[in-house]
Amino acid sequence: MSNLLAHWRLRRTVNDRLANTAQWHTGRTMPSHRISSVTxxxxxxxxxxxxxxxxxxxxxxxxxxxxxxxxxxxxxxxxxxxxxxxxxxxxxxxxxxxxxxxxxxxxxxxxxxxxxxxxxxxxxxxxxxxxxxxxxxxxxxxxxxxxxxxxxxxxxxxxxxxxxxxxxxxxxxxxxxxxxxxxxxxxxxxxxxxxxxxxxxxxxxxxxxxxxxxxxxxxxxxxxxxxxxxxxxxxxxxxxxxxxxxxxxxxxxxxxxxxxxxxxxxxxxxxxxxxxxxxxxxxxxxxxxxxxxxxxxxxxxxxxxxxxxxxxxxxxxxxxxxxxxxxxxxHTTGFDRQLTHLTAAKTARPGLIEIVGMTPGAPSLDLVRRWADHLTDEQAVEKAERLEAFRNIATAADQARAMGVVDGLLREAQEFVDEEA
Structure with missing residues (x-):
């Protein structure tokens, strides 16, 4: 797993890319992708x-x-x-x-x-x-x-x-x-x-x-x-x-x-x-x-x-x-929907495919891509946001938490592949 950590330290986390995409397209931080309703x-x-x-x-x-x-x-x-x-x-x-x-x-x-x-x-x-x-x-x-x-x-x-x-x-x-x-x-x-x-x-x-x-x-x-x-x-x-x-x-x-x-x-x-x-x-x-x-x-x-x-x-x-x-x-606006769609397509799904696909024991890249493609835009962004755990890794506990996130995503991808088989 050390190569995986080195890879993400070199390239930034998917969450960094999500944040930059959101700030560029909105001028603000990423809005919640979860639909909220008036109560x-x-x-x-x-x-x-x-x-x-x-x-x-x-x-x-x-x-x-x-x-x-x-x-x-x-x-x-x-x-x-x-x-x-x-x-x-x-x-x-x-x-x-x-x-x-x-x-x-x-x-x-x-x-x-x-x-x-x-x-x-x-x-x-x-x-x-x-x-x-x-x-x-x-x-x-x-x-x-x-x-x-x-x-x-x-x-x-x-x-x-x-x-x-x-x-x-x-x-x-x-x-x-x-x-x-x-x-x-x-x-x-x-x-x-x-x-x-x-x-x-x-x-x-x-x-x-x-x-x-x-x-x-x-x-x-x-x-x-x-x-x-x-x-x-x-x-x-x-x-x-x-x-x-x-x-x-x-x-x-x-x-x-x-x-x-x-x-x-x-x-x-x-x-x-x-x-x-x-x-x-x-x-x-x-x-x-x-x-x-x-x-x-x-x-x-x-x-x-x-x-x-x-x-x-x-x-x-x-x-x-x-x-x-x-x-x-x-309360989710047309602007928010477009931003979520854009973020999912340009950063979230590609990032998930890349990090899950390079994890030891992962299904083939084609199967990982099928898993990412079947996710809704909101699901893809939410899963990519979990990679926040890769920020500021300073201790063994931080490393274990980050690896736990990847393992969780890998399990979800594998479950999808098994259900499709």
Whole structure:
């Protein structure tokens, strides 16, 4: 077993790779892959606002479809791009040779998801006003909208008109107006354009009146595997911008053999700017803000309740008790599902196959691969996370615990093989 320990000390544990994958794709640590559900009846959510949960579930489903399409692009044999090597006799250069075309459907799905999220805000506001004031005439109804103002002066102008001509519940001094004001981009004094509502309005306005936002392949992270930093935060970061054919992504002296890890992704251009945030990050951030902050504040008039709306529930069928169906919905978002799928495919399953397959007494590599492939994404990630035991091995007890983890995985693989025989 000593060779096994040496191997993992050299290459890092699978868990290190899981952590780096999660931090790169999310900007945060790996979320729990276990599905969680709401355990209350969402008492703060009145019946006239139940439909917004379906709108949010629809948006989450669309984000999930974006993730699936991205995964399909990343899983193609050539990936998102190809490199070629060029040399001048002194320096070798890795140069972008080709880029995978982005499917037209991708920005359209992104636009649909963002329009659904904006609809969740508009529907919540309208439902609350109708509940308070009754049916609205067409002229008054046209004044009901969720503004996105970057300056207080612009918001005050919007507010004054609603106070004069809008429905009673949109009076300037009313609690609903206070909730709307608290959600405005100008509340972020230093950079109102970065406020989630400002970004949401920019994307949806651009998609409705011009074109869907533009997506492009990016390569923000390239690092040498023989010079790994202690944490993801210390990795050298490239600018978040589109890759171009002919671009040099790495250089090394002729004769050096350098193991590289590259983290390509797809970015989304914020309309009217040169900014290219990671597409899935942008969707995650805006969707989280709408579901966890904006909608609850519009409904309650105060801080968001601790029992949050679920990310999704089954909207493909009718429900006799919709409140119960919502309460039993999942908090695992489309973004989380995509991350788990990506982590399982790119790091968890390959890592399990490698470490179990090289263990003395293991079944053939083909059988180990069949075992890993039959696992769900959640199961694969959970089993790979057990390899945390390989971190910081300092004592004989640490070594025994790590070997126990491998032995346990080996037993599970062998049981699968025996059942298949």
């Amino acid at each position: 209350t009846n969402l008492a703060w959510l009145p019946d006239h606002h139940l439909p917004v949960a379906a709108t949010l579930a629809h948006a989450d489903d669309l984000i999930g479809q974006v993730g699936e399409l991205l995964f399909a692009c990343q899983s193609e044999s050539d990936g998102l791009f190809e490199l070629r090597e060029e040399s001048d006799g002194v320096v070798n250069r890795a140069v972008v040779a080709s880029l995978t075309p982005i499917p037209r459907k991708l920005p359209m799905l992104v636009a649909d998801a963002l329009v659904a999220l904006r609809g969740a805000l508009e529907h919540t506001l309208f439902a609350e006003i109708v509940h308070r004031d009754g049916a609205l005439g067409e002229r008054v109804a046209k004044l009901v909208e969720m503004p996105a103002r970057s300056t207080r002066a612009d918001f005050d102008e919007w507010k004054e008109r609603r106070d004069r001509k809008g429905p009673p519940s949109l009076s300037a001094s009313g609690d609903l107006m206070c909730s709307i004001e608290s959600l405005q981009p100008f509340q972020r004094v230093k950079s109102p354009a970065d406020h989630p509502l400002a970004r949401l309005a920019s994307y949806t306005n651009h998609a409705k009146h011009r074109t869907p936002a533009v997506a492009a392949v990016m390569l923000p992270v390239v690092y040498r595997e023989d010079q790994l930093p202690k944490s993801f935060a210390d990795l050298p970061q490239r600018d978040e911008r589109p890759l171009h054919i002919g671009e040099v992504v790495f250089e090394s002296p002729v004769g050096d053999i350098v193991p590289l890890t590259l983290h390509p992704t797809v970015g989304l251009n914020r309309p009217g700017t040169d900014l290219w945030p990671v597409l899935m990050h942008e969707l995650r951030d805006i969707a989280e803000w709408v579901r966890m902050q904006a909608v609850p504040r519009l409904i309650t008039g105060g801080d968001p309740p601790t029992d949050a709306l679920p990310a999704s529930f089954d909207i493909s069928v009718g429900h006799d008790d919709e409140r119960r169906a919502i309460a039993e919905g999942s």
